[in-house]
Amino acid sequence: MKYNIKKLTTLIVSLLFASVLTFIAFQIIPGDSALNALGMDATEEQLEEYREAMGLNKSIPVRYINWLKDALRGDFGYSSQYQMQMKVSALIRDRLTVTLWLAVLSFFLIVVISIPLGILSARKKNGILDSFITLVTQVFMSIPSFFLGMLITLIFGIILRWFTPGNYISPGENFGIFLRFMIFPAIAVAIPKIAMMVKFLRSSLLREMELDYVRTAKSKGMTNINILFRHILKNALIPVITFLAMMLADILAGTILVEQVFNLPGLGRLLVSSIANRDYAVVQAIVLYIVTVVIIINFLVDLIYQWIDPRVKRD
Known part of the structure; x- marks a missing residue:
């Protein structure tokens, strides 16, 4: 309980x-927000009215509190x-x-493909299949999304x-066409991350296989499959979860270039414009969203750590 309260x-x-830093950063940016909003042709009276309406004539602490309440x-x-x-x-x-659907589909592909491939590669260490998987992952890791x-x-x-390239259909218009279209950008986002995940999981599994508890389990007559799924995989997943969380945060933050390629009206394109x-x-608002996503995902990862390995809460 203390561990959960501490993390919360x-x-x-x-x-x-993060909210303070985000707000302050945009207050010290050079330029006049009223002038940016109304244009160069705005009169001084119009600028003052805008500043009054938006609360820009108040002190920074007051503006921050009002902004935070609204946020x-x-x-x-x-x-x-x-x-x-x-x-x-x-x-x-x-x-x-759009960004959430892209993230969900991409993350689903990453998990269901990379974990089996990583386990298979580790089990067939230095074999033909392992060499083939390693070669393919090296190639795809070097290709940007x-x-x-x-x-x-x-x-x-x-x-x-x-x-049809560029022919984006919203889920409200036709969900089936939307999903069929979204699977292609999801594949583009997922493939390099699948390659990285397979390599990372393979290394983590091989590292666990060399530890003493594996030899002890073998001496007790346990099969390699039982040892893998009952002991090795559970321990190997702890660093892998952090890696997966980083990937998820990256996708949720908006895959700007992929959205541009597929003409997706996602968060990344909105940020650029x-x-x-x-x-x-x-x-x-988008910067605050990205920061919030990263912080919350890290919080959830800490809770998952405790669930997988109860020893974590003693640290």
């Missing part, structure tokens, strides 16, 4: 500290790209749906016509 306290403090309610103000007509929360919500996306678009989109248009309200 760390989570809350980290989120609060906790999911209100990040209005986007300057849309002339005060579009709320930031609505913009992010629409794009986040956006280039894989281009190859997938060329082969499956243009040549085989399994999908918002930076280009100096839409700081949107950028600020």
Whole structure:
């Protein structure tokens, strides 16, 4: 119980500290937010009215408290790209749906493919199959996701016509077509990470296989399969979970280049366009989202550690 309370306290403090840094960073950026929003033709009276309406004429601590209160309610103000007509929360919500689906599909592919391949490679150490898996993973680790996306678009989109490149259909319009389209960018995101995961899991398993408890289990008559799944895999997964968490956080943060290749209206593309248009309200909200995702995933990983290995809570 103390372990969970300690981790929960760390989570809350980290989120609060991250919110302060995120807010302060955008307050010290050179430029006038009112001028960016209204344009160079705005009069001084219009600029003052805007600053009054947005609370920009108040002190930084007051603005932070007001911003944090609104953020906790999911209100990040209005986007300057849309002339005060579009709320930031609505913009992010629409794009986040795409990014979440991409993350779920990619992560699913990473887990269901890499773990069996990693186990198989470790069991067949230095064999033909292990050498083949190692060669393939080395190749795919060196290929960036956006280039894989281009190859997938060329082969499956243009040549085989399994999908129409750039023809994104929202899940609300046709969920089946949406899912069929999303599987291709998910593959582009997943393949390099699958290669890294297989290599990492193989190394972790081989390291565990050399420890004394494995030899003790063998001396007691346990089969290699039983030792692998009852003891080795459980211990080998502890560092692997951290690696998986980093991958998940990376995907949830928005795979910008892959979204560009497949013309996906995800969070990554929104971030790029918002930076280009100096839409700081949107950028600020997305940065806070990314930081929050990373912190929460690390918190969940700590809880999973305790579940897999109860000794962790004694540290």
